[in-house]
Amino acid sequence: MNSPTLAPLARRTAIRPIRMIHLGLGNFFRAHQAWYTDTASDAAEWGYAAFDGRSPRMSTLLRPQGGAYTLVTQAPGGDELRVVESLSAVHAATEAAAWLGYFEDPQVAIVTLTITEAGYRVDPAGAHAHEVAALRSDPRAAVASAVGRLVAGLLARRAAGAGGIVLLPCDNLPDNGPGLREAVTRYADRVDPTLLAWIDAHVTFGSTMVDRITPATTPALVAEVERQGGFADSAPVPTEPFTEWVIACDFPAGRPDWDATFVDDVTxxxxxxxxxxxxxxxxxxxxxxxxxxxxxxxxxxxxxxxxxxxxxxxxxxxxxxxxxxxxxxxxxxxxxxxxxxxxxxxxxxxxxxxxxxxxxxxxxxxxxxxxxxxxxxxxxxxxxxxxxxxxxxxxxxxxxxxxxxxxxxxxxxxxxxxxxxxxxxxxxxxxxxxxxxxxxxxxxxxxxxxxxxxx
Structure with missing residues (x-):
């Protein structure tokens, strides 16, 4: 390879202000929500702080590239390469202090999630009881589950007086908004029942339908990006031309100008x-x-x-x-x-x-x-x-x-x-x-x- 990073592209004249958090730093997020944000008319105003779900693999690959990566849209007539720059910061799952710090920032308005179906399953009285106990003892304790991390973030946001926030699940889960609300409130009730009233007043749970076929990245794709683009990228993402995003949500603190379909009911x-x-x-x-x-x-x-x-x-x-x-x-x-x-x-x-x-x-x-x-x-x-x-x-x-x-x-x-x-x-x-x-x-x-x- 010619270079271990994307630096020769001389992109990123300015890091976009972090106004969103994402949990689940996989290929689908980078082909979908991150791409929609990168292509928005006001993209310069909206940057993501993106966190791995569990494995640090993706943040390890993206950090040396400043969070940038190549989206390879694979059409029958040939590939189209686009360097996506909407990730202003990338973090491993273990960086709990950074996670809480973003929740404490009143400029952060939206949290999106791609954690797969399994990530929404939570048992605060059973398998996750140790996390509940840790957060009861110390609201800033590091926890591993996605729902636990959200509850820890909401505890930090309430303590900081940072105001309202939108939680927007983007997984292939029926009724993903109500499902996320149920999981978060059930977990929060075990940690600190007084948090429930704050959630009702300050947290908006949106619902979405997302669609874009996004295969796994292969060594062949990495080599092809270097051949076509003339630069090295350790974490390119292959995807198809078709994409769809249907959203039912209010955004009290604003949102990017996403080219999505906004409806009252995504069902x-x-x-x-x-x-x-x-x-x-x-x-x-x-x-x-x-x-x-x-x-x-x-x-x-x-x-x-x-x-x-x-x-x-x-x-x-x-x-x-x-x-x-x-x-x-x-x-x-x-x-x-x-x-x-x-x-x-x-x-x-x-x-x-x-x-x-x-x-x-x-x-x-x-x-x-x-x-x-x-x-x-x-x-x-x-x-x-x-x-x-x-x-x-x-x-x-x-x-x-x-x-x-x-x-x-x-x-x-x-x-x-x-x-x-x-x-x-x-x-x-x-x-x-x-x-x-x-x-x-x-x-x-x-x-x-x-x-x-x-x-």
């Missing part, structure tokens, strides 16, 4: 994205991996997988209240995005955390269809593919409940395994024999096809 957009995009991603991941595919593009070009995706969309669309023409256009965009030869979105990455993702991506459609008296063949196939995936393990299972799931999947009888696994998602559905028959049939057919292909 219809959320349903469409979670069910049509994320649900089909899960379908392609589990069915595709069992059939020997590696990427989303590989799977969507397989007529078998493409056909099931279309059938899944037909079932899910019955429960989306946005107009039919808009939904049809959205489906067309999804096919274009999946077939993009420049995006390598690995199915193994999408297969992660199925026990959590399926709750919002697939289960609502299954339950709505069953309530309507229908047997949703495609929706049940997705669950069957998940069962078969856990039983066959074409790639390592990465899930917060991986050990438990793999043990249940290994039960000698497929029907028993399927019932036990479905019960992890929804106990009532596991008692629905007609639905379970569809799930078992789908899993059995996929396992037989995989076994036959291996001979």
């Amino acid at each position: 219809p957009y959320e349903h469409r994205k979670h069910w049509l995009l994320n649900g089909s991603h899960s379908l392609l991941a589990y069915r595709g991996l069992l059939l020997g595919h590696v990427t989303v593009r590989d799977a969507i070009l397989d007529p078998d997988c493409r056909g099931w995706v279309e059938r899944w969309w037909d079932e899910a669309q019955r429960h989306i209240v946005l107009d039919a023409d808009s939904n049809a256009a959205y489906r067309g965009h999804l096919i274009e995005r999946y077939e993009n030869p420049s995006i390598r979105h690995e199915l193994a990455q999408i297969s992660m955390d199925g026990s959590e993702k399926l709750l919002g991506r697939v289960l609502p459609v299954v339950l709505a269809e069953r309530e309507a008296g229908r047997v949703p063949e495609a929706a049940l196939m997705v669950l069957g593919a998940w069962v078969a995936f856990l039983r066959a393990r074409p790639v390592p299972v990465r899930d917060p409940r991986a050990d438990e799931l793999c043990e249940l999947a290994a039960l000698p009888d497929l029907g028993d395994a399927a019932r036990a696994l479905v019960a992890v998602l929804d106990a009532d559905l596991a008692s629905d024999d007609q639905a379970l028959d569809g799930i078992v049939a789908a899993a059995d057919a996929l396992l037989a096809a995989r076994e036959g292909a291996a001979r």
Whole structure:
């Protein structure tokens, strides 16, 4: 490489004032919220202090670059490189004093989060009781969980008299705003019940729907950025041209001029994205991996997988209240995005955390269809593919409940395994024999096809 940093670009004539905090310094944030901020008309007025979730890897890579990095938009016609400069400071998760310091600054108006579904789970009376005890003893104690860090920040902001702040979750989580509010207030109540009234008066919880396919960074991308850009970047981010951000939130202290869609209720957009995009991603991941595919593009070009995706969309669309023409256009965009030869979105990455993702991506459609008296063949196939995936393990299972799931999947009888696994998602559905028959049939057919292909 020519240089260990981006310094030869001579960018960053001025560091932007820090008015926002972000937790979760991964690729999606840098392709989405950070990019939206960098491209805003008033970008010079809004800088981020961004913190790693747990691992210090990303802050370690970005700090020598001054927080700057290259966003590589991979279109069918070629790549577009843009140096993003909205990160004015980057920090490791362990830098608790810096975290609290930003909360104490009245100029900081917004906290955005990309902490994945698992980050919103908190048990202040159980697994996180030690954090609660630490904050009771010392409100400035360092804690590790995302929700605990937010509560510590709010304690510091109240003590500093720094005024109101917006908490804006940006994860693929149904009702992410109310979900974050519930997690924060439940945790805060255990630490200091008097904080609840201050939160009600000073904290705004927004809701969002976010969308932009963002694969993992590879050594090949690092080398390609150096070749095309003529500079070295240790942390470039690949992404697709399509992006969407729908926000329902008031911003009492202002916000960047984001090119987003602002609405009163994100729910219809959320349903469409979670069910049509994320649900089909899960379908392609589990069915595709069992059939020997590696990427989303590989799977969507397989007529078998493409056909099931279309059938899944037909079932899910019955429960989306946005107009039919808009939904049809959205489906067309999804096919274009999946077939993009420049995006390598690995199915193994999408297969992660199925026990959590399926709750919002697939289960609502299954339950709505069953309530309507229908047997949703495609929706049940997705669950069957998940069962078969856990039983066959074409790639390592990465899930917060991986050990438990793999043990249940290994039960000698497929029907028993399927019932036990479905019960992890929804106990009532596991008692629905007609639905379970569809799930078992789908899993059995996929396992037989995989076994036959291996001979």
